[in-house]
Amino acid sequence: MIEAITSILRNGAAIKGNIETREHSKYFLSRNVELRLRLNLFVNVVHCKSNPGIKTRHKDIDIVLIRQNTEGEYSCLEHESVDGVVESLKIVTREKTEQIARYAFDYARSHNRKKLTCVHKANIMKMADGLFLKVCTEIAKEYPDIEFNNMIIDNCSMQLVSNPNQFDVLLLPNLYGNILTNIACGLVGGPGITSGRNYGPTHAVFETGTRNTGKKVAGKNIANPIAMLNASVDLLDYLQLNSYADIVRDAIYKAINIEKLHTLDMGGNATTTDVVNFIIDEVNSQTKIKAYQAQG
Structure with a gap:
């Protein structure tokens, strides 16, 4: 892993296959997560678009999913407070949320996208997802040319499989981004079609969209x-x-x-x-x- 990261730091970019995490020890960090954290690859972008030669249930899908890639449930901060009780910390910061929100709105504007949907669970996780939604709503005011709305993750999952054409750009926290990316890739033909892009301030890593092994x-x-x-x-x-x-x-x-x-x-x-x-x-x-x- 050290050699791979050193190579990417030297070259600035890489293409990678999916890495299976076989070890489930509490001391072992997923190599995929470690790569994203070490290189500060804060955003994952997956463009799911229908191909005319692939038969699918829905046609003319054209959705970009923009996922926060380093925080949330993937912060790798877990501990066993007492025997049989594990606490897993979900980290959401204003700084990282502003960063991903501005990236998403800038992407929408530069790619002539008209609508951006923030996906969250702020009705339950009122502080963590509440902050994510609040910050994204604040940033949206700086982009009056982009239509902005928000949707709870449960409803968004259902809407994505029943009426995907309503979506243009989805702005997603880390875990929800993982889930909805897999759904969206499935809608346009499965895990073997779509690629994924991971960007940081100075480096980029390219891979398959769904990260299946x-x-x-x-x-x-x-x-x-x-x-x-x-x-x-x-x-x-x-x-x-x-x-x-x-x-x-x-x-x-x-x-x-x-x-x-x-x-x-x-x-x-x-x-x-x-x-x-x-x-x-x-x-x-x-x-x-x-x-x-x-x-x-």
Whole structure:
């Protein structure tokens, strides 16, 4: 873990697969959480958008989920006060809430998004989620061009699966963000499609959107590689290698929407190798075409 963090600190960015947390000792910190805390990756962004070639219950979904990535129930502050009684501290601070709220509203404005929904449980956790809602409501007044509303997490979960098209940008505390991200990814085709982006002030890490380990399909050549390939596109965009990102993005789109090379999880029979080889061939083909065009 130390080597990985040192590498990211040196290079500024990374792409990672999901890391399974097997050890459940109270002294063992999840490596995924540790990575986010050590690098101060305070925001997770997942863009869930329908693909025309993937059959799903709902169509035309286009939702961005922006999750606070370092506080809340993931603060890793737990202790056993007496035998058989464990206290797990949920940490919400004004500083971190202002940071994520401004990021979300700035994202909405810069990406021409019109509506932002703050998700909370302030009716029960009146102090912790109450602070999150209060701060987000205050920040919303600075962005009058963005429609703002709030929704309790229980209702939002139900609304997301029954009428997802009502949502544009969801602003989420840490745990609720984890839950709703998985739901939203499921709505557009499952865990094998969508990528996730983790940003800090100086570093970024790109991964699959749902953080599933995929352990059950390991070694069977049936895993869906699209989410990781989309993560590579995000990395290329972050590094401002936009022309390369566009080539890979177009190849992915062609694979799943035109050729409909779908792995088992999407109802198809394509293997992991089939999908990857097609995308490699398409990238090579488009790279040659662009090189030829550049020569005049």
